Amino acid sequence: MRIIVDLKPEETESFVQLLTAHQSVLYAYIRSLLPDAEAVQDVLQETNLVLWRRSEEFEAGTNFVAWACKVAYFQVLAFYRDNKRDSMVFNVELVSMLAKQNEEKLAGSHDLQRVLSRCLAKLPEQSRRLIQQRYAVGGSVQAIAAEQGRSVGAVSQTLYRIRQLLQECVQKTLANEQGENVS
Structure with missing residues (x-):
């Protein structure tokens, strides 16, 4: 063939x-x-x-x-x-019903990834770098703490705050986009 x-x-x-x-x-x-x-x-x-x-x-x-x-x-x-x-x-x-549900979920996850990328880009360079280090393959809070000479708790707290900022940004952005699509 x-x-x-x-x-x-x-x-x-x-x-x-x-x-x-x-x-x-x-x-x-x-x-x-x-x-x-x-x-x-x-x-x-x-x-x-x-x-x-x-x-x-x-x-x-x-x-x-x-x-x-x-x-x-x-x-x-x-x-x-x-x-x-x-x-x-x-x-x-x-099968058609299952496919439709899954397509809707996939479309939602695509939107979520797009918005998350935009929100990540808005972070200060240092915060963005910390997130990238943590979620890189093999990245860990312990390794970051050792590299930066900070305690594990301090790094964890910083990551928590960054994730909170990202969550708020994503929620606001999605809400704004849905508001624009409704009108």
């Missing part, structure tokens, strides 16, 4: 980055619709193939996760259709 995708090299790289960055989201989405982990892997692989074949249809700047999940949804339906002889009971309405 030969798959031809006519993208420019930079478009191909960008698409591959999007696809690989969202594998865990796609897996979780498919897993929420299929009970069997082995079937989830099969459907994920098929979804990746379809996404790659249809990569020219994706418009840069639009919501990749929403588009990819829609493709995954149809792959889940195809899986149920092709395996209806198994003992699983296939209910299109139930």
Whole structure:
């Protein structure tokens, strides 16, 4: 089988980055619709193939996760259709309802990540650096305290205050955005 995708090299790289960055989201989405982990892997692989074949249809700047999940949804339906002889009971309405709920959650988490990034950017450099150190792979309060010559309690308290500021910023920003969307 030969798959031809006519993208420019930079478009191909960008698409591959999007696809690989969202594998865990796609897996979780498919897993929420299929009970069997082995079937989830099969459907994920098929979804990746379809996404790659249809990569020219994706418009840069639009919501990749929403588009990819829609493709995954149809792959889940195809899986149920092709395996209806198994003992699983296939209910299109139930799968559709679950998919809709999950798409709404994903859209909400995408908005939350976008707003959190904006709020992080508003923090003073020192606070932003402290958050990055703490949540980097292997980052710990103990390591930061030792590096800065501060007590673990002092670093924990500083991180607590920064997280409070971030939470307030996110809540205010989301409330403002919802207010703008209502009017």
